[in-house]
Amino acid sequence: MGAVTEQSFVEAGSAMDGDLPGQVRDTLATYLEARIAECETLDPEITKAAETLARFVLDSGKRIRPTFAWWGWRAAGGPGEGPEAEAVLRAAAALELVHTSALVHDDLIDDSDTRRGKPAVHREFATRHSNARWDGDAKHFGMAAAILLGDLALTWSDDMFHSAGLAPDALARGLRPWRSMRTEVLAGQYLDVLGQVRKSPTVHSALRVNELKSASYTVQRPLELGAEIADSSSPTLEALRRFGSDIGVAFQLRDDLLGVFGDPAVTGKPAGDDLREGKRTVLIAEAFDATHQHGDHRAADLLSSVLGDQTVDDSRVEQVREMLRCLGAVTAVERRIAALTDSALEALTDGCLAEPAVTHLRELAVAVTERTR
Amino acid sequence: MGAVTEQSFVEAGSAMDGDLPGQVRDTLATYLEARIAECETLDPEITKAAETLARFVLDSGKRIRPTFAWWGWRAAGGPGEGPEAEAVLRAAAALELVHTSALVHDDLIDDSDTRRGKPAVHREFATRHSNARWDGDAKHFGMAAAILLGDLALTWSDDMFHSAGLAPDALARGLRPWRSMRTEVLAGQYLDVLGQVRKSPTVHSALRVNELKSASYTVQRPLELGAEIADSSSPTLEALRRFGSDIGVAFQLRDDLLGVFGDPAVTGKPAGDDLREGKRTVLIAEAFDATHQHGDHRAADLLSSVLGDQTVDDSRVEQVREMLRCLGAVTAVERRIAALTDSALEALTDGCLAEPAVTHLRELAVAVTERTR
Numbered sequence: 053m054g055a056v057t058e059q060s061f062v063e064a065g066s067a068m069d070g071d072l073p074g075q076v077r078d079t080l081a082t083y084l085e086a087r088i089a090e091c092e093t094l095d096p097e098i099t100k101a102a103e104t105l106a107r108f109v110l111d112s113g114k115r116i117r118p119t120f121a122w123w124g125w126r127a128a129g130g131p132g133e134g135p136e137a138e139a140v141l142r143a144a145a146a147l148e149l150v151h152t153s154a155l156v157h158d159d160l161i162d163d164s165d166t167r168r169g170k171p172a173v174h175r176e177f178a179t180r181h182s183n184a185r186w187d188g189d190a191k192h193f194g195m196a197a198a199i200l201l202g203d204l205a206l207t208w209s210d211d212m213f214h215s216a217g218l219a220p221d222a223l224a225r226g227l228r229p230w231r232s233m234r235t236e237v238l239a240g241q242y243l244d245v246l247g248q249v250r251k252s253p254t255v256h257s258a259l260r261v262n263e264l265k266s267a268s269y270t271v272q273r274p275l276e277l278g279a280e281i282a283d284s285s286s287p288t289l290e291a292l293r294r295f296g297s298d299i300g301v302a303f304q305l306r307d308d309l310l311g312v313f314g315d316p317a318v319t320g321k322p323a324g325d326d327l328r329e330g331k332r333t334v335l336i337a338e339a340f341d342a343t344h345q346h347g348d349h350r351a352a353d354l355l356s357s358v359l360g361d362q363t364v365d366d367s368r369v370e371q372v373r374e375m376l377r378c379l380g381a382v383t384a385v386e387r388r389i390a391a392l393t394d395s396a397l398e399a400l401t402d403g404c405l406a407e408p409a410v411t412h413l414r415e416l417a418v419a420v421t422e423r424t425r
Numbered sequence: 426m427g428a429v430t431e432q433s434f435v436e437a438g439s440a441m442d443g444d445l446p447g448q449v450r451d452t453l454a455t456y457l458e459a460r461i462a463e464c465e466t467l468d469p470e471i472t473k474a475a476e477t478l479a480r481f482v483l484d485s486g487k488r489i490r491p492t493f494a495w496w497g498w499r500a501a502g503g504p505g506e507g508p509e510a511e512a513v514l515r516a517a518a519a520l521e522l523v524h525t526s527a528l529v530h531d532d533l534i535d536d537s538d539t540r541r542g543k544p545a546v547h548r549e550f551a552t553r554h555s556n557a558r559w560d561g562d563a564k565h566f567g568m569a570a571a572i573l574l575g576d577l578a579l580t581w582s583d584d585m586f587h588s589a590g591l592a593p594d595a596l597a598r599g600l601r602p603w604r605s606m607r608t609e610v611l612a613g614q615y616l617d618v619l620g621q622v623r624k625s626p627t628v629h630s631a632l633r634v635n636e637l638k639s640a641s642y643t644v645q646r647p648l649e650l651g652a653e654i655a656d657s658s659s660p661t662l663e664a665l666r667r668f669g670s671d672i673g674v675a676f677q678l679r680d681d682l683l684g685v686f687g688d689p690a691v692t693g694k695p696a697g698d699d700l701r702e703g704k705r706t707v708l709i710a711e712a713f714d715a716t717h718q719h720g721d722h723r724a725a726d727l728l729s730s731v732l733g734d735q736t737v738d739d740s741r742v743e744q745v746r747e748m749l750r751c752l753g754a755v756t757a758v759e760r761r762i763a764a765l766t767d768s769a770l771e772a773l774t775d776g777c778l779a780e781p782a783v784t785h786l787r788e789l790a791v792a793v794t795e796r797t798r
Contacts, residue, residue: 091612095633097619098612157576161569186622188703188733196534196618199572200611203530206576207607210583214600220593227587234580238573239464239471245569246470249559260468330561360561 065408066132068141072122073115079145081110083212104176105201109152112168116420117151117274118144120296123416124278127409128288135217140281142216143226147274149209154237156202160195161245162329169320174198218281225280233273240265247332248360255337259301262334266307267300271420287404295413298396302389302421308333309385310423313373324369330360334388339381351375393421438781439505441514445495446488452518454483456585477549478574482525485541489793490524490647491517493669496789497651500782501661508590513654515589516599520647522582527610529575533568534618535702542693547571591654598653606646613638620705621733628710632674635707639680640673644793661777668786671769675762675794681706682758683796686746697742703733707761712754724748766794 068075084106091099121144131137158164159172166172171179178194186193213230214223243261275292284292310319311326312335326333336359343352358364358372376382396417400410441448457479464472494517504510531537532545539545544552551567559566586603587596616634648665657665683692684699685708699706709732716725731737731745749755769790773783 087608090608094609094612094637095616097616101615153576157572161572163565181622188622192536193618193622195568197615199530199534199575200615200618202572203526203576203579204608204611206579207611211604211607214587231584234584235460235463235577236467238577238580239467242474242570242573243468243470245566245573249554249561249566264467 065126065412066137068122068133068137069126069408069412072119073113075141076115076118076145076148077110077113079142080148081106083142083145083208084109087208087211101197101201102204104173105152105205108156108167108173109148109205111170113148113151115148117147117270119416120271120274121147121278123409123413124275124284124292125282126278127275127292127405127413128279128282128284129406130278130282136219136222139217139219139222140278143213143218143281144274144278146209146212146216147277149205149212150234150237153202153205153209154241156198156205158241160198160202161241164321164325164329166320166322172198173201222281222283225283226277229273229276229280233269233277236264236273237269240269244331248330255334255341258332258334258337261332262301262304263297266304267297269300270303271300272296285404287402291399291402291404294399295396295417298392298399299417299420302392302396302417305334305385305389305392306421306423308335309382311335312369312376313382323366324364324372327358327369327372328360328362328364332359335376335381335385338384339376339379342379342381342384346379348379351379389421393417438499438785439510441495441506441510442499442781442785445492446486448514449488449491449518449521450483450486452515453521454479456515456518456581457482460581460584474570474574475577477546478525478578481529481540481546482521482578484543486521486524488521490520490643492789493644493647494520494651496782496786497648497657497665498655499651500648500665500778500786501652501655501657502779503651503655509592509595512590512592512595513651516586516591516654517647517651519582519585519589520650522578522585523607523610526575526578526582527614529571529578531614533571533575534614537694537698537702539693539695545571546574595654595656598656599650602646602649602653606642606650609637609646610642613642617704621703628707628714631705631707631710634705635674635677636670639677640670642673643676644673645669658777660775664772664775664777667772668769668790671765671772672790672793675765675769675790678707678758678762678765679794679796681708682755685742685749686755696739697737697745700731700742700745701733701735701737705732708749708754708758711757712749712752715752715754715757719752721752724752762794766790 084102088099088102088106091102118141122141125137125140125144126132130140155167156173159167160174164172165175174194174197176194177197178190181190181193213226218226240261240263243257244265247257247261272293273296275296276289279289279292308326308331311321311331311333312324314321314323316323322328336355339355340352343349343355354375355372358368397414400413405413457475461472461475461479464475491514495514498510498513498517499505503513528540529546532540533547537545538548547567547570549567550570551563554563554566586599591599613634613636616630617638620630620634645666646669648669649662652662652665681699681704684694684704684706685697687694687696689696695701709728712728713725716722716728727748728745731741770787773786778786
């Protein structure tokens, strides 16, 4: 019969293996609808605020973390349908609420105007304040609302995870990565903030932030979560961890490149947004390293002056882009992405992981490291 | 043998019935020590930040919520010692981490300088930024750190609750009030913020905030939590709910009075702090009601001008105090506190609740409604 093609692997999967983003969205919609109905007993204003949160969750999002959690479950031999699989999908969807909380609070911390091409939550509530001509400072009201709605999303993520319907032993195993992940993402965000205010970031410290904030949080822990719920063997878990760690860092490196070179029409963020925010990414750290090696003080000064400067215009962004290319920082980051992706794909080949998960993880690895948004 | 005295009831309790604040603190210290040890694998800066959070949790605090949870457990017949009781104490102590998150975020939202006589968390981190002469805005760094540490406390509260060692069925029952409480406190905070920016607060809307933010969160849900874990009968639960609702609102009304009339040396907050923050409390709403009834526009204008004015000095605070007394607002609030306390104490007498809990709840009811800090 010859070798099995990729396509036939995919077809060997269950109905639940298809359109995971759509299924995750539907699961979230059902959950949030019930929570909003409960809010109606509290106060109409709470219902309104919770509806805003729900729109933010449901309107868009790539559902990367729930998708990795699903494939972790399937890679470790978890069935692709039935009540257990449905409980796993609900537990995986809860990751999206953790992520909502992180985005809402992150946008506030970074003072970002937009998210996914729409006003960030703190801006949305500041606008409501202005439109209604309420007392006090609109920006401050926006901040307060964003803090509280981010907290609500974090709280509901736990409620959703614990009420997903996992068997007690599966839940206990899943709680290990769940617990680690939620501390690690906050740790990564804190180190990120600290990196922005401290002088002279190193490639090493920028990579540490990436490991915590992205590798662990976006890929590795979600994969582990699914695998642990499936009562994975140690070699399977180990292979998923290796894959997840590499792809997660590569994912963030791609994000760093998009933060400077991305097309606003595609990313939904202004051009060169990371420069304005003064983000100390691996890309920036590589550039500083190169200026030191070449003794190029002019380039170092230009980069320092642009980072965190809110008033930087498009022509100056273009100037920095050109410089990052000339210094070899872009090539260095692309090389890292390629090496990490190769290493991740190799981790999939050692035979511990079940199909069709391997095929889908291979596709996801390429998709998240070559994406344009 | 004669009637049993109050003292003998207390002595009939277990060792765990004594010094609950101290036991809660020790339980939190043990838990946080383990979490901080885990942080050491992440980054030394995370350890430092987590230690700051731990100091904030451990240095002071009245431990009111864990104490009510304990007496809810005992009132519903839960044993006063043994492994079950120890698990309940750990689950109850987790309430203190929810509260830490609420305080850290609340102080940021209210732009408060101090908490418990020390710098608020956002101020503490802003000072670190200034002292280290880091890049960017110190206040913004303080905000970012406070958001993330408040999130960490919220996350750890869940971890602590779920790892307290409760039996699966007890945990499932406890999750109901746990889940409600965490949404309600955020809802209450949001309505509080909204009340401050909207014009003309009513006594009704201010009471609604109190119900959510204090009655439910501080007294009623903690009592329910303990009682549910003990598999309480419906009449017991009902009596605790009535008691909790009344005492919780009375607690907040006392807090409102202290926010204007409290002694800074005792409260750890500046004199008249609630006025500067522009808090729309029941006390303030009663005062506005009185000015409308008497057609006293001058008094209404004075009150409006002071609310939310950060520059108000001590003599002006004293002027407002005098006015609140003259308008009868203070008497009206004291009357509400007295009526609520009476009604709460009556709920304790209908025979559904076990000793020594009734005695202790009676003492607590008086302590939290007559306190000076």
